[in-house]
Amino acid sequence: MRSQTVSVGVIGCGYWGPNVIRNFFEAPGAEVVACCDVDPGRLRFVSRRFPSVRTMHDPDKLIYDPAIDVVAIATPLATHYELARAALRAGKHVFLEKPAAATSQEVGRLVELARRRRRTLFVDHVFVYTSAVQKIREMIRQGRLGRLHYVDSVRINLGPYRHDTNVVWDLAIHDLSILDYLLGRLPKLVSVLGASYLNANSEDIAYVTLQYDDGIIAHLHVNWLAPVKVRTMILGGSKRMIIYDDVELVEKIRVYDKGIVVSRNSAELHKMLISYRIGDMYAPKLEQAEGLQVAVRHFLDCIRSGREPVTGGEAALRVIRVLEAAQRSLRHGGRMERVRP
Amino acid sequence: MRSQTVSVGVIGCGYWGPNVIRNFFEAPGAEVVACCDVDPGRLRFVSRRFPSVRTMHDPDKLIYDPAIDVVAIATPLATHYELARAALRAGKHVFLEKPAAATSQEVGRLVELARRRRRTLFVDHVFVYTSAVQKIREMIRQGRLGRLHYVDSVRINLGPYRHDTNVVWDLAIHDLSILDYLLGRLPKLVSVLGASYLNANSEDIAYVTLQYDDGIIAHLHVNWLAPVKVRTMILGGSKRMIIYDDVELVEKIRVYDKGIVVSRNSAELHKMLISYRIGDMYAPKLEQAEGLQVAVRHFLDCIRSGREPVTGGEAALRVIRVLEAAQRSLRHGGRMERVRP
């Protein structure tokens, strides 16, 4: 790092880029000095919002600017690998939008490159940094859910349609990164059933099933053709259950002190007795922090400390491996596929 | 029919039986005269609520009572076939709780028996008779949804656990009968992914996927281990979309005047342009009628007119065929199975 304040250049000023710019501005110790886009309209938009930021069309100019410490990449997926590789080679730390790259080979190479150059490679799996997901992880770690049985996620909306990817790579990736963070391991098997209504080459609805070693099942419904926005994840445990509703403004997490008690009748040993335990529901207080702000600060901390980010290259690689297995399953009409470790 | 008023005997007075008794009492032209259960406690309960009803332990006494016109069967699944067969043979009309029987062979034999004896065989797929489902069917028939793309249903709750069946036979059957009524045809392929947490022999969570000839996909999430009761069905069409929320007390159906417009750029023919059409949402007024009451009255009409009920033996047979394919898929770890026509 050349100075106390980290200088950031942002490539890609579409839908998400301005959020990245704003959050680097709001984080202590960082400043956005330049941004780059192919569309002059987007650059004008950024200039109006952030008049001090230099704008440019050529990403190389930004990547090779010696005054820039960090390159943040918020471009379409197809360009991630080339841009991130060039930035790492130029000695920059990289803040990379998800998905990290199009293949696990590419992500693997970025991980290796960052390691050799001793630069921080951060992939913006932003949900991992929300208070809600962090609270859920804490509760799982403390054993509050008992044995986790299943995770069921619904992440649907009317668009936005993306031409550069399908709904699995666009939406299920959020759930996959959350699951990677919560469970800390890869699923064993993946199967995906998809449908392509708008464009025969790209799924706009998909049902993803993940099976883990210890019997946990995760099921994801992702959909670009739904009438309303739903982002609900149910975590069913033997002791407690959680509903995480990301569309709620305040009470995003509800913890249900409910469970099932299985006992065996001593008289009739063959007969299983099932009863329900129903207690209070509670919604724990969550910090109001914006996930992207927490992500940016964690990234800046990792640059300073040299530590691997929670969603560094290795975590991103695990997520991409699951996506690749999902893609293979889609190609084979929903066949169960092993995730390559 | 022996008289103006149809005399009904009810076998099985557990959870659902008393509802059947009450609804026959409330329907004009019918009267419950007897009921039967193995549990004296349940008979006492019925006596307190309906003091005029004779109670008995032996179903044969009820089935062979010449004063009884209709036998309603609300017992566990394993007994459906024997009881219904005996009642039809005794010349009774039969009101049979779902599932009609344990196999399509059995249902086929009941259908045949009812035909030969000229008796009405009615299977209580009660959701078909709700104002909500009838309104949805009307909208589909009128072409209001445009081309139907997908149906996504979530039907989950904490129990009640049933020892005599699994979650697919207990809950997905409702969706299958609704789909049969809405779409009027069998799915081509079925696959089911299930998990058994409480009892290794019986699934308590399942994800059912149905594929129809014309590209419609239906997906059902059924679950006995969920912290809250959810009964939501999304129907996504090219012109409009519906959310049917059966847990809502008043506005069970919401119609979204939303759609996706796909056009092709004349300049760049290869590029597809996707845009969204977003209009009003509305919740049509629904009759407040109880589904079971509508079902009972339809059954009584069919007895009088000799017509086949909407959910007669043939419809029940189609539902059972799908359940059998689902069961085969479960046995083979989620394999895609053809539905036998």
Next chain:
Amino acid sequence: MRSQTVSVGVIGCGYWGPNVIRNFFEAPGAEVVACCDVDPGRLRFVSRRFPSVRTMHDPDKLIYDPAIDVVAIATPLATHYELARAALRAGKHVFLEKPAAATSQEVGRLVELARRRRRTLFVDHVFVYTSAVQKIREMIRQGRLGRLHYVDSVRINLGPYRHDTNVVWDLAIHDLSILDYLLGRLPKLVSVLGASYLNANSEDIAYVTLQYDDGIIAHLHVNWLAPVKVRTMILGGSKRMIIYDDVELVEKIRVYDKGIVVSRNSAELHKMLISYRIGDMYAPKLEQAEGLQVAVRHFLDCIRSGREPVTGGEAALRVIRVLEAAQRSLRHGGRMERVRP
């Protein structure tokens, strides 16, 4: 009491009467033997539902039937006093729908009569017997809310319009009985602002404000002309706040661990520092019991033990005194009125 089982006669079989009949049937140790109504259609309806109950047109026949122990009165308000008086004089215990009577003089006389005849006079302020209201009272008693500041209730719906009374006597009476139970004392001052859109002689919208000795304010919005049914009560305390939503099926009570911390800056003594304490929200588990069933059982207990019911004549008298002050306020255009103790 003549026998082990209490014999009940019900006068008035309109909207609420059949609920009363059903609940006496469901309560152990009671049985409805007769009912009475001026409308033959209502008697036929009851006969179909409860075939063992004798029906009659003349209330005197029921009141003076020596086989009857309890007279339950679910008729229009104008007849309450005469019927209850006759029943008490005939030595019956009385289960009286709210409002107990049209004036505090009348209620006072019924109280006195019941005392002299050693009979139980019970007024069916049914919300007092719901698990939700009982839970709230428990929390207030335990000091969980800290100092109670205010109660704000909204009880609105589209009708049902009642010709025999106004919206204050029809709906606010529920809140007044709940407040009487929760706070255990009369308000000091009452003011009511009402409007009469449908009928110049009878308010269909009203805003009732109650002021208590210790600074507590209660405000009630009651309305027959609202598009949706709302029944929400907020209780604001210094330590915690409760929202009681009676329209919710399961989580009727939400407890917010929120409060306001007022401190004074030592440097600038004149400046008050206000900060907020925000903690978890929780929804305590409530029993699923039906309020009317709890009420009926409590009434039967009081008959057996000779104890004064929680909503006996004295409690009903307090509620009527507040209604009378409310009525005076309405007559004087919203003037503040003292409640006569």
Next chain:
Amino acid sequence: MRSQTVSVGVIGCGYWGPNVIRNFFEAPGAEVVACCDVDPGRLRFVSRRFPSVRTMHDPDKLIYDPAIDVVAIATPLATHYELARAALRAGKHVFLEKPAAATSQEVGRLVELARRRRRTLFVDHVFVYTSAVQKIREMIRQGRLGRLHYVDSVRINLGPYRHDTNVVWDLAIHDLSILDYLLGRLPKLVSVLGASYLNANSEDIAYVTLQYDDGIIAHLHVNWLAPVKVRTMILGGSKRMIIYDDVELVEKIRVYDKGIVVSRNSAELHKMLISYRIGDMYAPKLEQAEGLQVAVRHFLDCIRSGREPVTGGEAALRVIRVLEAAQRSLRHGGRMERVRP
């Protein structure tokens, strides 16, 4: 105006000021060139977000800067009058946060000053510019509600507590400006019942009742001590009813095709028959525009055209007159007060 682009200076960079700055930046034809605050921390915050904006401590420097066309004032109420007067005298157009000033005399003088100097005086009653409120006004104008009976508004939250004003001036002012826009006239009578729990000198809960000439009643519940944020307005008309829920993200307005039909029985002329008409509910599509952006653009249009803004000085004066009557009512314990025309 000195140039094509309107140059804006913003005084007050607390909670709301940065929103004003951003919205002037986003509006075509305007630019924020300077801002002013007594707190250096707030100026640093603005500098980070809007690096091109000059910051200063002295408002006079901003007001008398000849390069500035517009002075936007987002300071505490006590300073509004002096700052706005100085700005108008210096020939600036003024964008003034609500409440316009502390008394109707002050607002009257600002109106007069703006008139004489031919400058635009705009008061930021921002809700008037939301799509929801504009849609409601359109429906009222088109007669869709029939005869309007009542407006009931609940605007409550846990704080934020304000030291410079009470809850009526802070929150009810929003409803008063919406009502002024919807109804286009002053109420005749105002009464307010308030309570002061945190600070004996300032109400934190209040119930405001407004009576209009034609029998319309408006009732406002405003509250800084509520556990959750509620912003719901019900408009009850003879033909239709609206619920406007500002906390909803998408469907802020729900229109209920419900009404009450009052007829008279020909046989019994004295008897009024009340029945309910219940039809569909619908949520009209609303533009997603930010209210403040619409307000800023309207303000800029008025500068260009010389027209009086919808929420110009005259409208603000009407709102202040109602607030003054409300304040008198509070002082007299809820007495009904006339609004001075």
